[in-house]
Amino acid sequence: MQEAGNAPYNSTAAIATENLTRRFGDLVAVQDVNLRVSPGQFFGFLGPNGAGKSTTIKMLTGLLAPTSGRIEILGLDFERQVVDVKRQIGVVPEGLALFGRLTGAEYLTFVGRMYGLDRETCARRATELLEFMQLADQPHKLVTDYSHGMQKKLALAAAVIHGPKILFLDEPFEGVDAIAAGTLKSMLQRMIARGATIFLTSHVLEIVERLCSHVAIIHRGQLVAQGSLEELRAGVEAQSAAQAEALPSTGKLTLEEIFLHTVGGTRSAEQELSWLG
Amino acid sequence: MARLTSQSRGQLAAIAQVRWHILTHSLRTTKGALELFSRIVIGIVITAGGLGGAVLLGVVASYFVSKGKPEALALLLWPVFVFWQLFPVMATALSETMDSSHLLRFPLNYRVYMLVRLVYGALDPATVLGTAWLLGITLGVGWARPGVLFLWTTLVLIFFAAVNVLLTQMVFAWIERWLAQRRTREIFAVLFFLAMISLQLVGPMLSRYGDRSNATLHKISHVASPLQAILPPGVAAAAIASAADGRYVLAFAFLAGLLLYAAAVLRVLGVRLRAQYRGENLSEVARDARPLQGYAGVKPGWSVPGLSNPVAAVFEKELRYLGRSGPMLLTFVTPIIMLVVFGVRGRSGGFLDNSPDLALPIGSAYALLLLTNLIYNTFGADGGGVQFFLASPASFRSVVLGKNLAHMAVLAAEVVVLGVGVSLLFRPPSLLAVATTVAGLLFAAPLNLAAGNLLSLYSPKKIEVATFGRQRASQLTVLASFILQILIFGVGALTIFAARHYASPWLAVILFLALAAISFTIYGLVLTRIDPLAQRRREILTTELCK
Numbered sequence: 001m002q003e004a005g006n007a008p009y010n011s012t013a014a015i016a017t018e019n020l021t022r023r024f025g026d027l028v029a030v031q032d033v034n035l036r037v038s039p040g041q042f043f044g045f046l047g048p049n050g051a052g053k054s055t056t057i058k059m060l061t062g063l064l065a066p067t068s069g070r071i072e073i074l075g076l077d078f079e080r081q082v083v084d085v086k087r088q089i090g091v092v093p094e095g096l097a098l099f100g101r102l103t104g105a106e107y108l109t110f111v112g113r114m115y116g117l118d119r120e121t122c123a124r125r126a127t128e129l130l131e132f133m134q135l136a137d138q139p140h141k142l143v144t145d146y147s148h149g150m151q152k153k154l155a156l157a158a159a160v161i162h163g164p165k166i167l168f169l170d171e172p173f174e175g176v177d178a179i180a181a182g183t184l185k186s187m188l189q190r191m192i193a194r195g196a197t198i199f200l201t202s203h204v205l206e207i208v209e210r211l212c213s214h215v216a217i218i219h220r221g222q223l224v225a226q227g228s229l230e231e232l233r234a235g236v237e238a239q240s241a242a243q244a245e246a247l248p249s250t251g252k253l254t255l256e257e258i259f260l261h262t263v264g265g266t267r268s269a270e271q272e273l274s275w276l277g
Numbered sequence: 278m279a280r281l282t283s284q285s286r287g288q289l290a291a292i293a294q295v296r297w298h299i300l301t302h303s304l305r306t307t308k309g310a311l312e313l314f315s316r317i318v319i320g321i322v323i324t325a326g327g328l329g330g331a332v333l334l335g336v337v338a339s340y341f342v343s344k345g346k347p348e349a350l351a352l353l354l355w356p357v358f359v360f361w362q363l364f365p366v367m368a369t370a371l372s373e374t375m376d377s378s379h380l381l382r383f384p385l386n387y388r389v390y391m392l393v394r395l396v397y398g399a400l401d402p403a404t405v406l407g408t409a410w411l412l413g414i415t416l417g418v419g420w421a422r423p424g425v426l427f428l429w430t431t432l433v434l435i436f437f438a439a440v441n442v443l444l445t446q447m448v449f450a451w452i453e454r455w456l457a458q459r460r461t462r463e464i465f466a467v468l469f470f471l472a473m474i475s476l477q478l479v480g481p482m483l484s485r486y487g488d489r490s491n492a493t494l495h496k497i498s499h500v501a502s503p504l505q506a507i508l509p510p511g512v513a514a515a516a517i518a519s520a521a522d523g524r525y526v527l528a529f530a531f532l533a534g535l536l537l538y539a540a541a542v543l544r545v546l547g548v549r550l551r552a553q554y555r556g557e558n559l560s561e562v563a564r565d566a567r568p569l570q571g572y573a574g575v576k577p578g579w580s581v582p583g584l585s586n587p588v589a590a591v592f593e594k595e596l597r598y599l600g601r602s603g604p605m606l607l608t609f610v611t612p613i614i615m616l617v618v619f620g621v622r623g624r625s626g627g628f629l630d631n632s633p634d635l636a637l638p639i640g641s642a643y644a645l646l647l648l649t650n651l652i653y654n655t656f657g658a659d660g661g662g663v664q665f666f667l668a669s670p671a672s673f674r675s676v677v678l679g680k681n682l683a684h685m686a687v688l689a690a691e692v693v694v695l696g697v698g699v700s701l702l703f704r705p706p707s708l709l710a711v712a713t714t715v716a717g718l719l720f721a722a723p724l725n726l727a728a729g730n731l732l733s734l735y736s737p738k739k740i741e742v743a744t745f746g747r748q749r750a751s752q753l754t755v756l757a758s759f760i761l762q763i764l765i766f767g768v769g770a771l772t773i774f775a776a777r778h779y780a781s782p783w784l785a786v787i788l789f790l791a792l793a794a795i796s797f798t799i800y801g802l803v804l805t806r807i808d809p810l811a812q813r814r815r816e817i818l819t820t821e822l823c824k
Contacts, residue, residue: 061668063819065812086670093668095661095823101601102594105575113590114671119577127574139575142601158665 012075014039014166014197015060020069022055029055031221032069037199037214039074039165042192044212045201048263052221053201054094054170060199061091061168074165087115090164092172096155100144104135104154107143108161115162122161129157133183149180156184160191167191169200173207185211209255219263229255236261285389292380292393319402327406331413338417342426347521351505351514353414354437358510361407361441365449387554394550395446404442411438422521429520429528436535437513443542444509450549509538584682587671591679592686598658599651599687609691612644616698633703634710640695641688641714645721646762648688652729653754655680657740661823673811674804677733681726688722709782716789721765723793723800728761730803734814737821768792 015037022030030052037043047053058064060071062082071078073085091097099107105126112122130136133153143154152172159167167188173181188198188211202208208215209229216226225232233253240261253261334353341349380393411434419427455461505511516531581589599609616636655677656663666676692714699706706714736753772792776785811818 058819062815063664063667064816083670083672086668089668091664091668093661093664095664097661097664097668099594099598099659099662099665101598101658106578106594106597109575109578110590110594111665111669113578113586114665114669116586116670118586119580123575123577130575 013037013072014041014074015043015199016072017060018070018072020056020059020071021067022052022059022064023067028221030059030066030218033218033221033223035216035223035226037197039197040192040195041197041214042188042212043197043199044208044215045199045218046205046208046215046259047201047218051218051263053218056218057168057170057199057201058093061089061093062086063091063093087162088165090159090162090167092152092155092159092167092169094170096151098143098151098155098158100142102143103140104130104143104146104150104157105139107154108158111158112161117162125161126157129161132187133157149176152176153180153183156187160187164196166197166199169198171201171203173202173204181207205254205256205259215255217259217262225258225262229258232258232262285386288383288385288389289393296397323402323405327409330406331409331416333413334410335413335417335420338414339421340417342418342421342521347418348514348518350414350418350517351511354510354514355505357407357410357414358441358508361403362445362448364403364406365401365445381554381556387551390554391547391550394450395442401445403445407441408438418517426517426521430517433513433516433520433532433535436532436539437509440509440535440539440542443539443546447542447546447549450546450553454549509535512538584679585675587669587675588679588682591676592683595680595683596686599683602658609644609647609687611647612640612691613694613698615643616640616695616702633699634707636699636703637692637696637706637710638714638717640699641692641718642721642766644688644691644695645718645725648684649725649729649758649762652681652684652725653732653758654736654738654740655684655729655733656737656818656822657733659822660739663737663818663822667811667815667819673808677730677804677807681730684726685722688718692718709786712783712786713789716786716793717769719793720789720796721769723796724761724765727796727800727803728757730807731810732757734807734810734818737818739822739824 013036015035017033017035020030020033020035021028033052033056035056045053045056055064059066060073060078062078062085074088076085076088078085099110102110108126108129109119109122112125113119117125127136130139133156135150135153135157143151146154152175156169156172159169169188172184176184185207192198200208200212212229214226214228215232217224217232225235227235232255236253236258334357338350338353341347341353380390385393415427415430415434418430452465455465506515512531512534516528516535519525519528519531578590579593581592584592619636651658656666659666666673696706696711732754736757738754769789772785772788775788776782
């Protein structure tokens with residue numbers, strides 16, 4: 001496991017940050033984060049509520065300016081080559097960034113054209129995406145009338161219409177039913193198979209464990225762990241052994257157990273809330 | 278209503294407590310403190326209005342009863358009734374209402390839920406004022422005829438107040454129902470907007486048809502008189518008048534009529550509240566299931582010659598947005614409606630009949646003024662979509678340019694329609710009128726766009742296009758817009774004055790074109806600085822628009 005702050009700044013990485021910091025007044029939301037995501041990785045970015053996940057992803061996608069530090073995407077400096085970077089990435093932000101008064105098809109063609117695709121290509125890809133996402137059966141429905149799951153699928157379709165090399169997803173599975181989640185996962189796995197890099201935040205650790213090859217954990221604004229799942233697992237086991245600590249399970253540690261051990265979130269409910277029965 | 282259980286009483290106390298906490302916590306911010314201050318000011322105004330109105334109504338009621346005309350009390354009860362019912366509906370457009378459906382997740386029984394709705398719903402200025410005015414009428418009657426009639430009037434007006442409270446609640450409950458869905462909300466917004474326009478037209482119509490108004494009023498009163506007698510204010514007045522004349526059986530019959538009204542209103546209100554209590558799904562998701570008739574894939578976006586892909590895409594998106602918002606569309610047709618109204622010729626001839634060449638410039642200026650609603654908060658309707666603009670590789674300049682072009686296309690279309698309207702209603706505008714209008718717009722529009730682009734970044738405010746009447750821009754934007762309009766109209770007036778002074782009407786066109794060159798330069802300068810500005814303001818944009 002790579003410890004926080006030790007990740008080398010590497011211009012060949014898909015995503016690399018150097019001492020990335022963001023302050024809101026006196027509050028340091030993200031502090032000296034050094035991330036490194038290699039091309040083709042399915043990367044999970046985890047942390048408890050308020051840890052700095054969304055702030056980090058906003059900085060990585062240009063929605064928020066860092067207070068200090070550097071971001072490099074596919075070897076491009078985000079600050080100096082911002083337009084070139086944006087052409088290479090797709091984003092599903094926290095609020096989905098949809099335009100409610102367009103139909104799904106209009107929204108997709110609009111997004112495609114904003115990324116510089118010609119009209120015919122936009123229309124063709126939009127048709128394919130709507131069909132793949134099972135959104136094509138009600139072409140006249142406005143986005144504002146879509147269900148939450150439909151909106152998530154549309155947001156993902158919009159994020160990939162230009163064929164990005166890196167995809168940033170902020171909580172893509174939040175509030176999504178199993179069927180929609182299946183469609184989303186299928187799309188993401190297809191992208192990974194074709195060499196794209198995916199950076200996602202999620203609270204659903206089971207999904208992250210199943211999908212992601214590499215994980216980073218942020219806690220109170222600081223990166224506390226980064227590496228492959230095996231590296232993280234080995235790190236926790238080694239640390240527990242060194243401190244003569246008993247691990248919660250005797251078998252292979254789950255990501256949830258690694259996460260709780262890393263952020264110190266374990267709590268025994270047995271001694272408390274006795275009235276709950 | 279049966280006695281409340283201790284659990285129900287505890288729930289009511291908890292709701293009262295949580296509302297108190299909400300009030301005290303709101304004072305932590307300056308905005309909250311200012312809100313309380315404005316409420317206190319409004320409270321003082323309401324108290325003054327309530328006391329003043331009560332005294333006035335009391336004196337008039339006393340006069341009617343002492344002169345043996347108690348049936349004329351209907352003339353006092355009707356304004357109270359109309360105010361009581363209309364004021365809360367108008368206030369809905371200006372403020373958020375309490376959503377009691379949040380309470381449904383708690384184990385409240387229906388009786389407590391209904392009580393909460395009635396109690397908190399009744400705590401509004403209309404109820405306070407209406408009650409004060411009815412009290413004034415009661416005391417006025419008591420002053421003229423103390424004794425049995427005073428007691429009877431008190432009883433009748435208590436029932437009348439109850440009918441008013443229940444009717445207000447019923448209207449509110451159903452309006453909430455309509456506002457819950459986008460389509461019904463938009464229909465409601467259109468009706469509200471038309472009502473507002475109608476009110477503006479009362480003055481011009483009266484001035485045009487003033488000489489006929491007496492006969493019309495007689496006709497209306499002939500029809501309305503029996504109708505008003507069977508509605509609650511008429512019934513309440515008849516109950517008091519019958520008692521004053523000693524016809525107690527009839528008086529009781531009218532009182533029973535009021536009770537029937539209360540029961541009927543309660544029943545209709547109950548239908549709504551029961552539906553809410555049971556839990557209703559007002560989602561439109563499942564309803565729109567139009568089949569795939571002839572669906573042959575996605576059509577390409579609009580091709581707009583001369584515009585780059587992103588600018589054309591934003592242009593198309595803006596026009597689609599405008600076309601799908603009923604209230605927005607009505608904003609644009611208002612100048613045309615006003616022109617039609619003023620164009621209906623009366624016998625005396627109006628202002629525009631005497632100076633028809635002013636119709637096009639005035640109409641166009643009005644159209645531009647209405648368009649500033651959009652221009653000065655151009656990202657307001659995009660809401661969270663602004664994140665897309667920030668994350669996409671298209672420059673913000675392209676986005677802003679696309680929006681500006683869409684707004685100018687709307688203005689141009691509106692000026693053309695106004696021109697056709699002026700030709701049909703008055704006479705074709707002269708070449709000078711057309712040239713002055715176009716030159717004036719070329720001066721005023723780029724300045725408004727430049728200021729609007731800056732204010733849209735500096736002071737954005739999220740707009741929900743389906744709602745109406747709510748503040749659509751920040752206070753800063755309203756103030757800045759106001760100052761700029763004064764400047765533009767001042768410069769415009771000076772230009773016209775100079776042309777008249779030198780007896781050269783075309784001088785105004787030349788001066789406006791010279792000013793337009795300056796306006797375009799300013800617009801261009803602002804546009805070239807939009808990208809770095811948007812980068813600096815992105816946090817404010819996302820914070821304000823993604824709420």
